[in-house]
Amino acid sequence: MKRYIIALFLFSMLMVGCDKKLDLNSQKQEQVETYWQTAEQASAGVIAIYNSLIQDGTYMRMMPALTDARGDDFVGDSPWGDLVQTGKFTVMSTSGPVEWVWSQWYQLIYRANQVLTFVPKIEMDQALKDRLFGQAHFLRGLAYFTLANTYKTVPVILTPPVDRQDYYPATASEEVLWQQIIDDLRAAVELLPISYSTVSGPDANQTGRVTKGAAVGMLGKVFLYRKNWAAAAEQFRLLIEGPTLNTYRLMTDYRDNFKPTNENNAESLFEVQFADPETVGGTVFNYGGEPNANWKQVSSVGHTYAMDGFGYSDFLPTRGLYNEFKEERTIDGELDPRLLSTIASFEPGVSELAYGDVWKNPKSNIYPRKYTHDGIPGYTNENNGVENSGINYRILRYADVLLMYAEALNELGQTDQAYPYIQQVRDRAKLPDLASVKPNMTQEQMRDQIAHERFLELAIEGIRINDIIRWGWLYDPDKLAKLKENDNDFDTWRAGKEYLPIPQRELDLNRNLLPNSAN
Structure with missing residues (x-):
């Protein structure tokens, strides 16, 4: 059983930090200044950073929803206009969900900044202090990485506010x-350990905390996004070849990455910890x-994505994704097994059930299955039919590392060397040997192949729109035409609208904040 580190903690001084009318002499501000005294308080401060990951504006619901919505693997199917408009690249800057995402990521940054500012003065075990600093740095880096991919340019805030002008940070x-x-x-x-099984202290043997491997993987991903191919390859090589970080592997069952069992497994570099209330309580x-x-410590993603009759069905997989899964059969002549782990579809003689019962929706309909409870033994609905999912949200998987390494090698002109790392991912899906069916690909052909492999392996994981943006597809007429073929939401895309707009309330309150291209 996984061990949860996200304890719900009464930490009243941890404000969101975006109230421009904050009384700097208030009792709450005095608590911030006097709180940080002990190692226990330092540890609790780091737990509070993790707590920001399980709220609606981060991974409880809206971060996955507003990111998946903009890819060509997902299309809006919701009465909630903000969700549909996000997918069509027409969402307004006054949108509540757009503001929640902004606010709760900056809440996380505010909490991380407190740890990094106030904990150095605390007398405590140095090894524990280093681990706490490492986690704070990682989580703040993750926050800014997410904000950069979501809004493009945002303020960079590195310390808690001291005086009134600090509440008006400029766009970096x-x-x-x-x-x-x-x-x-x-x-x-x-600063981070390879594992918490070898440390002593209050964090000993805890799963779910950030590790050195997670930091190396995310650093490699950042270099990849910035097209620093050599630096990216160097980081990924540490995870694949070692000598000390090559402890990750692909799970035999692809679906093990998206179930409430087998969490924090060998394929996961980092995932957000959620839990069923029946396990950890909460009302x-x-x-x-x-x-x-x-x-509670629940995720709403399952109920948000679940099919009609079992959840909100706010989004549907695109026919483009569904059809691309069917382009290539396994070596046994079967469907790609990832299809029915990603998409719920009625396939005669192959998949005719939903939530363990007969398929009740039109047989031509397709729905998301990834991150829902559909098809998991023992579940006949979305975990009691409410937003109570305990399925962890995966931030970085080893499969992603392998495909990113292949991409970096290809961009470095080492196309032939990219094949084996792609094949590891294909082997799990029992797909034919790529070097045999498509030998001697050019660099450009390999780019398209990697895009295809990532589309299928990482569908509905909040990754596709980031790939589309960094590859420049929206500004390539041929690629844009393909996106429109996959998902007609791209018919309403206009240059610069691939990002979420800066929330209007933030622009109204902060004279130093600049609008972005989506405003």
């Missing part, structure tokens, strides 16, 4: 923003606000 340049992400992740790599949904001891 892309160069400053991405350099800060790199700096945070490099610090995390230096109040963890949407946001001040956490309290009655908070």
Whole structure:
């Protein structure tokens, strides 16, 4: 059984930090200044950073939803206009979900900044202090990485506010923003342990905390996104070849990466910890606000994505994704097994059930299955039919590392060397040997092949739109035509609208904040 580190903790001084009318002499501000005294308080401060990952604006629901919606693997099917408009690249800057994402990532940054500012003065075990710093750096780096991919340019805030002008941070340049992400992740790599099974202290043997491998993987991903291919390959090579970090492997069953069992497994470099209330308790949904001891630790993604009759069905997989899964059969002549782990579809003689019962929806319909409870033995609905999913959200998987390494090698002109790493992912899906069916690909052909492999392996994991943006597909007429063929939401895309707009309320309150291309 997984061991949860996200304890719901009464930490009243951890404000969101975006109230521009904050009374700097208030009692709450005095608590911030006087709180940080002991190792126990330092550890609790780091737990509070993790707590920000399980709220509605981060991974409880809206971060996956608003990211998946913009890819060509997902299309809106919701009465909630904000969700549909996000997929069509027409969402307004006054959208509530757009603001929640912004606010809760900056809440996380505010909490990380407190740890990094106030914990150095605490007298405590240095090894534990280093681990706490490493986690704070990683989580802040993850936050800025996510904000950069979501809004393109945002303020970079590295310390808690001291005076009134600190509540009006200016928009940073892309160069400053991405350099800060790199700096945070490099610090995390230096400070984090390979595993918590070998440490002593309150975090000993805990799963779910950030590790050195997670930091190396995310640093490699950042270099890849910035087209620093050699630096990216260097990081990924540490995870694949070692000598000390090559402990990851692909799970035999692809679906093990998206179930409430087998979590924090050998394929996972980092995942957000959720839990069923029947396991850890809680009566109040963890949407946001001040956490309290009655908070749940649940994910709403399953219920949001689940098919008609079992959930909100706010999104559907695109026919483009479904059809691409069917382009290639396994070596046994069967469907790609990832199809029915990703998409719920009626396939005569192969898949005719939904939630363990007969298929009740039109047989031509397709629905998301990944991150839902459909098809998992013992579940006949979405975990009691409410937003109570305990399925962890995976941030980085080893399969992604293998495909990114292959991409980096290809971009470095080592196309032939990319084949084996792609094949590891294909082997799990029992697909034919790529070097045999498509030998001697050119660099450009391999780019298209890697894009195809990533589309199928990483579908509905909040990755596709980031790939589309970094590859420049939206500004390539041929690629844009393909995106429109896969998902007609791209018919309403206009240049610059691939990002979420900066929330209007933030622009109204902060005279130093600049709009982005989506405003």
